[in-house]
Amino acid sequence: MEYDIILAGVGGQGVLSMAAIISMGAMEDGLHVRQSEVHGMAQRGGAVLAHLRLSSRPISSDLIPRGRAGMILSLEPLESLRYLSYLSPGGGIVVTSKNPVKNITVYPDLEKLYDTIRDLEQSKLIDAEGEARKAGTVRAANMVMVGAASGCLPVKPSDLEKAIAGLFKSKGKDLVDVNIEAFRMGQRS
Amino acid sequence: MSNMVLLGDEALAIGAVHAGISAAFAYPGTPSTEITEYLIEYSKKHGAPIASWSSNEKTAYEEALGVSFVGKRVLVSMKHVGLNVAADPFMNSALLDIKGGLVLAVADDPGMHSSQDEQDSRYYADFARIICLEPVNQQQAYDMTREAFDLSEGFHIPVMIRLTTRLAHSRAVVSVSEPRQENPMEKTDNPRAWMLLPGYARKRWADLLSRQKDFLSYTEKTDHNELNLNDSNRELGVITTGLGHNYFMENFGDFREKPSYLHIGAYPVPVEKVRALVSHVKKLVILEEGYPFVERYLRGYLPPPIPVLGKETGEVPPSGELNPDNVRKALGLPEREQAEGAAVELPGRPPQLCAGCPHADTYFSLNEALAGYDRSIVTADIGCYALGALPPYEAIETIVCMGASVSMAKGSAQAGYEHVVAVIGDSTFLHSGITPLVDAVAGDIPMTVLIVDNETVAMTGGQETILPSSKLEPLVRGIGVDLDHIRTILPLKKHFDENVKIIREEVEYPGVSVIIALRECVETAKRKRRS
Numbered sequence: 001m002e003y004d005i006i007l008a009g010v011g012g013q014g015v016l017s018m019a020a021i022i023s024m025g026a027m028e029d030g031l032h033v034r035q036s037e038v039h040g041m042a043q044r045g046g047a048v049l050a051h052l053r054l055s056s057r058p059i060s061s062d063l064i065p066r067g068r069a070g071m072i073l074s075l076e077p078l079e080s081l082r083y084l085s086y087l088s089p090g091g092g093i094v095v096t097s098k099n100p101v102k103n104i105t106v107y108p109d110l111e112k113l114y115d116t117i118r119d120l121e122q123s124k125l126i127d128a129e130g131e132a133r134k135a136g137t138v139r140a141a142n143m144v145m146v147g148a149a150s151g152c153l154p155v156k157p158s159d160l161e162k163a164i165a166g167l168f169k170s171k172g173k174d175l176v177d178v179n180i181e182a183f184r185m186g187q188r189s
Numbered sequence: 190m191s192n193m194v195l196l197g198d199e200a201l202a203i204g205a206v207h208a209g210i211s212a213a214f215a216y217p218g219t220p221s222t223e224i225t226e227y228l229i230e231y232s233k234k235h236g237a238p239i240a241s242w243s244s245n246e247k248t249a250y251e252e253a254l255g256v257s258f259v260g261k262r263v264l265v266s267m268k269h270v271g272l273n274v275a276a277d278p279f280m281n282s283a284l285l286d287i288k289g290g291l292v293l294a295v296a297d298d299p300g301m302h303s304s305q306d307e308q309d310s311r312y313y314a315d316f317a318r319i320i321c322l323e324p325v326n327q328q329q330a331y332d333m334t335r336e337a338f339d340l341s342e343g344f345h346i347p348v349m350i351r352l353t354t355r356l357a358h359s360r361a362v363v364s365v366s367e368p369r370q371e372n373p374m375e376k377t378d379n380p381r382a383w384m385l386l387p388g389y390a391r392k393r394w395a396d397l398l399s400r401q402k403d404f405l406s407y408t409e410k411t412d413h414n415e416l417n418l419n420d421s422n423r424e425l426g427v428i429t430t431g432l433g434h435n436y437f438m439e440n441f442g443d444f445r446e447k448p449s450y451l452h453i454g455a456y457p458v459p460v461e462k463v464r465a466l467v468s469h470v471k472k473l474v475i476l477e478e479g480y481p482f483v484e485r486y487l488r489g490y491l492p493p494p495i496p497v498l499g500k501e502t503g504e505v506p507p508s509g510e511l512n513p514d515n516v517r518k519a520l521g522l523p524e525r526e527q528a529e530g531a532a533v534e535l536p537g538r539p540p541q542l543c544a545g546c547p548h549a550d551t552y553f554s555l556n557e558a559l560a561g562y563d564r565s566i567v568t569a570d571i572g573c574y575a576l577g578a579l580p581p582y583e584a585i586e587t588i589v590c591m592g593a594s595v596s597m598a599k600g601s602a603q604a605g606y607e608h609v610v611a612v613i614g615d616s617t618f619l620h621s622g623i624t625p626l627v628d629a630v631a632g633d634i635p636m637t638v639l640i641v642d643n644e645t646v647a648m649t650g651g652q653e654t655i656l657p658s659s660k661l662e663p664l665v666r667g668i669g670v671d672l673d674h675i676r677t678i679l680p681l682k683k684h685f686d687e688n689v690k691i692i693r694e695e696v697e698y699p700g701v702s703v704i705i706a707l708r709e710c711v712e713t714a715k716r717k718r719r720s
Contacts, residue, residue, distance in 0.1 A: 010538065024194075027194065027362065032362075033360070034359060036355055036359040037196075038302070039222070039223070043540070044542070044543065044573065045542075045543060046541065060435045060436075060438035061436050062356070065517070066513075066525060067525040078535060084529065085527045085528065086528075103541065104537075104538055106536055107536070108536065112533055113533065116531055121528075
């Protein structure tokens with residue numbers, strides 16, 4: 001089994017926490033994991049891309065070859081379309097938040113973006129911020145997205161929840177509960 | 190044995206701890222920062238080793254030499270361009286009689302994710318005539334770091350570990366082994382080998398040259414240089430270095446006939462192994478993450494005995510990073526099918542100053558202050574404030590290297606250009622801005638240094654500046670800048686008019702003036718509130 005995921009978003013949105021949760025959950029499931037991150041200048045409000053590779057065999061490359069990713073998981077609709085060349089033709093899915101980050105002067109027409117995403121072979125558009133707000137905090141939007149992706153991931157949802165609990169443990173039980181709730185909202189959406 | 194999930198940087202750090210280091214020094218720089226961040230956290234928890242930031246890479250390296258001088262093991266880390274700053278102690282340290290293991294971890298940034306150039310540190314290891322190890326994964330980063338200390342003590346030289354961005358910033362499971370104890374305190378018994386007087390240094394240099402054959406015999410033997418000859422395929426041979434190995438392996442399964450290959454993970458280059466591969470095949474592809482270091486040596490000036498394909502001939506892109514796709518192409522394998530691109534135009538999203546960033550307010554005031562002049566120059570430096578080059582600020586004109594804002598401003602002003610302002614961050618000023626300010630004061634040069642003090646090393650993730658902000662003003666005063674022309678401004682929208690006025694006054698002043706724009710980084714403030 002090999003499953004490659006491109007994680008996308010804007011610097012500061014929590015792309016790396018999303019990657020960390022899926023990684024931890026996958027390791028709990030006994031999979032090999034490689035997770036390539038972006039640090040430094042590139043994180044300052046710019047486009048952020050992380051490569052996450054899960055496999056039942058050892059993995060050589062930290063980077064995903066183009067045409068191989070099973071999923072693009074994005075926290076931002078424009079960013080979800082930036083890396084389509086990584087997606088496996090006939091089999092890859094784009095799972096993205098529909099909430100835009102408009103920190104650039106010319107942002108494309110949002111409805112047009114949504115239409116483009118809906119026109120892809122397989123896609124899921126999620127109101128991550130809306131669901132996160134219902135769970136308790138808009139900052140858990142990334143956990144909503146992990147939940148929304150979980151149905152396609154080769155990782156048991158219970159292991160993802162365990163990873164969420166582990167990541168937020170030091171910040172108190174309330175935050176653990178909110179993030180797990182956000183994850184479950186994502187699963188249902 | 191136990192397992193940990195670690196970044197390449199972190200694997201290297203814990204490898205150093207388990208090798209028994211007593212101390213670690215560094216200046217933050219992407220992609221090397223997480224090595225020392227990990228060690229500082231580790232040290233807080235366990236009480237050892239000493240782990241701290243230094244003013245710059247040169248002081249860090251020299252501090253490390255001091256630790257080695259008393260027989261202890263020490264790690265010094267930096268980014269590739271940081272080694273330019275530390276090049277003086279680094280080059281000379283190859284001549285010393287190292288007994289307390291000294292390992293230099295240097296992280297290169299091919300593709301320039303967060304750097305001004307993509308120089309390849311293997312040239313420095315070669316320049317100093319020392320051993321360099323280059324891991325390809327997190328496990329090797331751990332294992333090689335442990336081994337590097339043994340090599341340093343065995344061969345009495347500093348040893349370099351070279352990382353590149355993708356390994357530094359990628360996570361995987363690492364299995365760690367039993368830690369080794371620290372060395373006992375024992376000052377060198379060979380002080381002549383630490384005093385590089387010409388007479389002594391000549392002997393040390395001859396000695397280093399005479400030991401090159403020992404280094405080579407190590408790299409010919411070590412498993413890090415893996416030669417794999419396929420007797421049923423005499424056509425294609427591949428040499429890989431660094432992450433080129435991983436991308437080669439990613440594509441390896443798609444060869445019907447497996448090529449023979451040599452992976453080089455330890456330098457000096459194992460010449461016999463290279464010869465063995467070349468004599469086995471009819472064509473050679475060289476895949477290196479970084480400059481064509483092995484390739485250029487291998488080509489030399491004379492025509493190669495077989496065709497050699499690489500960065501020099503264009504089959505491999507000569508700049509930027511390798512990846513599974515450009516390596517696949519260089520290997521002559523058919524391109525993989527990809528999903529179609531988006532049917533809408535996607536505007537780029539470059540990095541930018543954060544919402545509420547103090548630098549933004551400083552730049553708006555600076556632009557307004559200089560708007561009335563026909564002639565003005567704004568030199569800038571390395572840090573978040575370099576993003577002032579982009580719209581809507583477009584406030585700066587030069588970004589070269591740490592500290593160059595101040596020295597270049599001095600040069601331009603001395604050449605006779607008017608209204609010259611140097612923009613430099615607090616940490617960059619302490620790294621390399623003080624000495625050129627001394628030059629400016631000594632020459633009584635009409636220029637203004639604008640220290641954008643956000644009380645942190647922001648670009649690399651908010652490390653503590655080596656001195657607190659309260660020390661900046663007395664420092665500048667101590668250098669000899671006139672007290673009346675050391676001004677502090679608070680970069681906030683509501684102070685815009687006042688700040689414009691102050692900047693203009695100091696730009697008009699025909700001598701050295703310093704303005705400190707003081708307001709904490711919004712990201713650092715946020716982090717402090719959360720913790």
